[in-house]
Amino acid sequence: MNAPHNRRLPIGVFDSGVGGLTVLRALREALPQEDLIYLGDTARLPYGTKSKSSIVRYASQATAQLQGRGIKLLVVACNTASAVALDALQEQMQPLPVIGVVEPGATAAVAARPGGRHLVLATEATVRYGAYRKAILRRDDHAEVRELACELMVSLAEEGWTDGGIAEAIIRRYLEPLAELDFRPDSIILGCTHFPLLRPALERVVADATAIVDSAGTTARVAAASLADDELLNEQQGPGRLQLMATDGASRFARIGGRFIGEDLAASDIELVDL
Amino acid sequence: MNAPHNRRLPIGVFDSGVGGLTVLRALREALPQEDLIYLGDTARLPYGTKSKSSIVRYASQATAQLQGRGIKLLVVACNTASAVALDALQEQMQPLPVIGVVEPGATAAVAARPGGRHLVLATEATVRYGAYRKAILRRDDHAEVRELACELMVSLAEEGWTDGGIAEAIIRRYLEPLAELDFRPDSIILGCTHFPLLRPALERVVADATAIVDSAGTTARVAAASLADDELLNEQQGPGRLQLMATDGASRFARIGGRFIGEDLAASDIELVDL
Incomplete structure (x- = not known):
């Protein structure tokens, strides 16, 4: 499989929508010479409120x-698909490697606060399957983990209302029940790709000592190590190409995706595909 | 077509998710003896951020x-599907009648405030297709209409945070740009089936003189008139049966749908179907 020409193939990145562009951005920073091809399943987002069978089917078609x-x-790049469908996608892709965001996120959280209390902010499906909790406890049996579904934070990030009083009020309201339980997290894991956009608001709400853990950077480092191990790093000169695909709504993808990737996108940059 | 046995067939109600249960509720009140069969396309919601071709395809499969x-x-019952796909569904269903929520909503708004300034709160797709604006101006060429996409209000209703400071702050923020334009609406049309749940919060934010218009009641009256015209009213004794179907997530449908229909639902009340 590791014939030299495979080095020149792109890395595939899959997400339910635009949120995974935060992971793509970290991959570009860690691996600037790699070509990247991104697919956002915007026709069927959000995955976070769907059943396991639907999530597995959709993720498999995108793969x-x-x-x-x-x-x-x-x-x-999608936390929900990583939490629910990773095994199925690994089987489908073998012998090629598949990297989700949950395991790297758990690694980062345990490294930041060994034996700590971790709070995972995620979608309903990610919470329901307890993937972060299991991944953290496998790494650190002294850890304590709570998971919280925060669907409104997804919409906030998509609407672009990531700063100011409304974002802070919504975050406070989600965290309130934990304060009543006297659960003071040492780390907060951004368990949905939309949530890095809300990081500044979150930092204003939580205690300074709380580590805020984002899977994107760790996932990019795991991807880089995997390519190096398999001798699949692209050694081309100059920056890699970026190809963006979505299953619906190119203009909406460009408008909202630009906020996630950190550069302006045009609808003509997005190829529409049917799954 | 109007053979006597057709009277005993149910009324079909279609929505992208649980929001249309506000319309179903109005139908049950207006037509208590009718059997009702409801289909929420929860696997593919929300429709409000999707392209026209996807909305038409999904609505046609549900029909x-x-x-x-x-x-x-x-x-x-779905405003987005009514705004974007009604013609296609009428062709598919002929000679049987198809009633959307946009035209009845426009009728109600014009009746409430003739020659008035109307503000339509809706999803992105409903706003993009301008269906309410066109329907109001066809009825009243002295009317003035503005339309506002309010995606976060959908998530608020689904999360059940319909009351209190966060709901009011979000509504205020959506309405702010209109106040700056000095557009003071005489009526506000709830152009998404989720929004009746936010009516109390909206009433606290807007001026007392503003009429708040909900399509559900008018749509139910139009449906009743259509059945009477076609001699299709069910004359059975006792209350009609209710059958609920969804394309994904029966337990989520039951949990959130209960808030919309105004009674407790169990996951076992919901039949899952594949489209």
């Missing part, structure tokens, strides 16, 4: 689309 | 499912 384009590694 | 069960009238 097949990326496989058809030719990729050397798949990054599942 | 085919209800046609297969046998219905005598279709109510499109």
